[in-house]
Amino acid sequence: MKARYLLLLSLLTLTACGADTADERPKVVTTIAMISDVARNVAGDCVQVTPLMGPGVDPHLYEARASDIKRLRDADAILYAGFSLEGQMANVLEKLGSRKPSLAVGPASFDESDLISHEDYAIDPHLWMDVGRWLQIVPSVTEQLVDIAPECEQAMRQRAEQYREELAALDGWIQESIASIPERQRILITAHDAFGYYGLAYDIDVKGIQGISTDSEAAIADIRDMVTTVVERNVPAVFIESTINPRTIESVIDGAGERGHSVRIGGELFSDAMGEEGTAGGTYIGMLRSNTVEIVEGLGGETASWPATLDGWKQRWEP
Amino acid sequence: MIASFFLQPVAMILLTGALVAAAGALVGTFLVLQRNSMLSDAISHSIVFGIVVVWLLTHAQSGPVQILGAALTGVLTVFLTELVAGTRRVKRDAAIGLVFPALFAAGVLLLNLYARDVHIDTHTVLLGEIGFVWLDTMMLGSLELPQAVVWMSVVTLANLIYVLMFYKELKLATFDPQLAAALGFAPTALFYVLLALTSTTAVAAFDAVGAVLFIAFVIVPPATAYLLTDRLSLMLVYSVLIGVASSLSGYPVAVMFDVSVGGTMAAMTGVFFLLAFLLGPRHGLLGREWQRRRGE
Numbered sequence: 080m081k082a083r084y085l086l087l088l089s090l091l092t093l094t095a096c097g098a099d100t101a102d103e104r105p106k107v108v109t110t111i112a113m114i115s116d117v118a119r120n121v122a123g124d125c126v127q128v129t130p131l132m133g134p135g136v137d138p139h140l141y142e143a144r145a146s147d148i149k150r151l152r153d154a155d156a157i158l159y160a161g162f163s164l165e166g167q168m169a170n171v172l173e174k175l176g177s178r179k180p181s182l183a184v185g186p187a188s189f190d191e192s193d194l195i196s197h198e199d200y201a202i203d204p205h206l207w208m209d210v211g212r213w214l215q216i217v218p219s220v221t222e223q224l225v226d227i228a229p230e231c232e233q234a235m236r237q238r239a240e241q242y243r244e245e246l247a248a249l250d251g252w253i254q255e256s257i258a259s260i261p262e263r264q265r266i267l268i269t270a271h272d273a274f275g276y277y278g279l280a281y282d283i284d285v286k287g288i289q290g291i292s293t294d295s296e297a298a299i300a301d302i303r304d305m306v307t308t309v310v311e312r313n314v315p316a317v318f319i320e321s322t323i324n325p326r327t328i329e330s331v332i333d334g335a336g337e338r339g340h341s342v343r344i345g346g347e348l349f350s351d352a353m354g355e356e357g358t359a360g361g362t363y364i365g366m367l368r369s370n371t372v373e374i375v376e377g378l379g380g381e382t383a384s385w386p387a388t389l390d391g392w393k394q395r396w397e398p
Numbered sequence: 399m400i401a402s403f404f405l406q407p408v409a410m411i412l413l414t415g416a417l418v419a420a421a422g423a424l425v426g427t428f429l430v431l432q433r434n435s436m437l438s439d440a441i442s443h444s445i446v447f448g449i450v451v452v453w454l455l456t457h458a459q460s461g462p463v464q465i466l467g468a469a470l471t472g473v474l475t476v477f478l479t480e481l482v483a484g485t486r487r488v489k490r491d492a493a494i495g496l497v498f499p500a501l502f503a504a505g506v507l508l509l510n511l512y513a514r515d516v517h518i519d520t521h522t523v524l525l526g527e528i529g530f531v532w533l534d535t536m537m538l539g540s541l542e543l544p545q546a547v548v549w550m551s552v553v554t555l556a557n558l559i560y561v562l563m564f565y566k567e568l569k570l571a572t573f574d575p576q577l578a579a580a581l582g583f584a585p586t587a588l589f590y591v592l593l594a595l596t597s598t599t600a601v602a603a604f605d606a607v608g609a610v611l612f613i614a615f616v617i618v619p620p621a622t623a624y625l626l627t628d629r630l631s632l633m634l635v636y637s638v639l640i641g642v643a644s645s646l647s648g649y650p651v652a653v654m655f656d657v658s659v660g661g662t663m664a665a666m667t668g669v670f671f672l673l674a675f676l677l678g679p680r681h682g683l684l685g686r687e688w689q690r691r692r693g694e
Contacts, residue, residue: 142527142658143527143529143530143658143659144652144656144657144658145529145649145652145653145655145656145657145658145659145662146653146656147529148407148411148529148530148659151530152407167527171527171530171533174530174533174534175533178533
């Protein structure tokens with residue numbers, strides 16, 4: 080009887096493992112796709128990299144699917160952001176750390192004293208919004224990849240160096256583009272506090288209506304304050320993100336309208352998740368580029384010319 | 399062989415699900431028969447209060463103290479409900495609705511005031527993740543076992559012992575409380591112990607399936623069994639079997655559609671209920687139609 084039950088269990092396990100057994104490369108699983116993209120750029124074809132949280136998934140509220148269990152079980156290494164970005168999932172990843180290499184790239188790459196601290200949240204975890212910071216995770220990601228695929232070490236270190244240069248060029252391009260927005264209008268209004276590092280790095284005021292976690296409802300007083308700011312600074316556009324309910328932002332637009340100021344909804348910004356895989360917005364560079372283009376155009380600036388270092392990216396994604 | 403069995407993720411997910419289902423069905427059968435099913439919902443919510451208070455006092459996030467605290471909160475919920483209902487100006491269902499949101503709100507408030515950086519938010523309490531129970535292990539002798547399996551086994555065993563030991567008394571107290579009281583069976587005490595066990599089961603199940611799905615396991619399998627039989631002993635057996643079958647079938651279905659495992663297990667309890675509701679031989683829609691035709 081017991082043997083039969085075990086047989087049944089192993090059959091279930093086998094059916095669960097049916098797919099993609101052919102790929103013999105080491106496997107890395109990441110939580111957010113922003114980390115996956117960095118890892119892929121470094122790993123090339125040496126390592127198979129998969130994110131758990133796809134396009135449009137809010138990492139604060141992520142829930143595991145059945146296939147995620149298998150992915151985590153089969154992974155040779157795990158990379159996650161840390162600083163409580165992944166909510167309760169972080170507990171799971173920490174426990175997994177006792178069985179296989181599991182790295183919180185945030186705490187491993189940054190000195191906490193350099194980061195934005197938040198009253199509700201020990202540390203603002205949305206580090207990918209500042210490209211100059213996010214490129215600092217490249218070394219720790221590279222070390223983890225070298226550990227599980229030592230035969231590719233040289234090629235991976237080379238690609239890591241090249242990718243860092245590309246990100247540095249992107250950082251400069253964003254800086255230059257945002258600076259073209261007239262100073263009074265240089266204010267980014269969104270429904271989510273994911274843009275703290277973006278504002279700090281690129282010298283643009285950031286006002287979020289909601290608290291940093293998508294859990295809290297925006298208070299009515301916050302919405303009223305926001306309307307005042309929009310009217311006084313003559314803000315041409317406010318922004319919605321891909322992972323959040325647009326209703327809060329719409330109430331700001333209506334409020335400004337009642338006071339005779341017309342403000343439009345700017346393009347959609349990526350905050351906690353990238354775009355669909357296989358599109359430009361599904362790469363880290365494309366995500367930041369798309370956000371910057373939307374912000375600069377929405378607020379009356381002009382984007383700088385695309386850096387030559389990033390021509391390769393452009394040819395691949397926007398031929 | 400046995401040691402490796404307890405390290406198999408899929409086996410542990412199924413075992414945990416089956417244990418939650420069995421423990422839930424054992425207490426749930428009596429709650430459903432006493433028309434008190436929603437007390438399981440009330441208890442699951444007000445337990446947040448207990449968890450926070452215990453944490454503030456002892457800084458224990460899990461373990462026996464937390465389980466004891468939760469059991470007491472469950473008893474407190476029922477006690478307050480009976481107190482409010484005892485005024486006779488408020489019906490029992492309304493009394494439940496008054497008490498548990500108050501305790502839940504107090505728990506959330508305390509959490510926000512004193513325990514912000516601690517990881518016991520409402521989300522963790524109400525939505526566990528059965529998919530990851532295999533990660534959180536403890537050593538029992540020389541065996542490495544998932545914590546959820548250990549605690550759920552203890553709770554299931556406790557529920558089973560209680561039901562077996564007091565079967566006759568519980569049966570009488572459920573169907574004829576006046577007679578039970580006259581015979582000196584103390585139906586109120588039996589009822590409180592049952593609810594303390596329900597609370598304990600809820601806390602132990604939180605990590606595994608979360609409170610919301612736990613409620614499904616307490617209510618739906620016994621309600622399904624009630625459609626199939628009128629005998630209490632059979633109803634207990636059917637409830638446990640249906641609960642366990644929901645867990646075991648939930649996993650492959652979750653894999654097939656690639657969705658949340660715990661959610662699918664709970665959804666399967668609904669599927670079994672629907673089947674019994676439609677096809678049950680005596681109380682099902684088809685069965686009744688057949689009896690009506692035969693009677694004509």
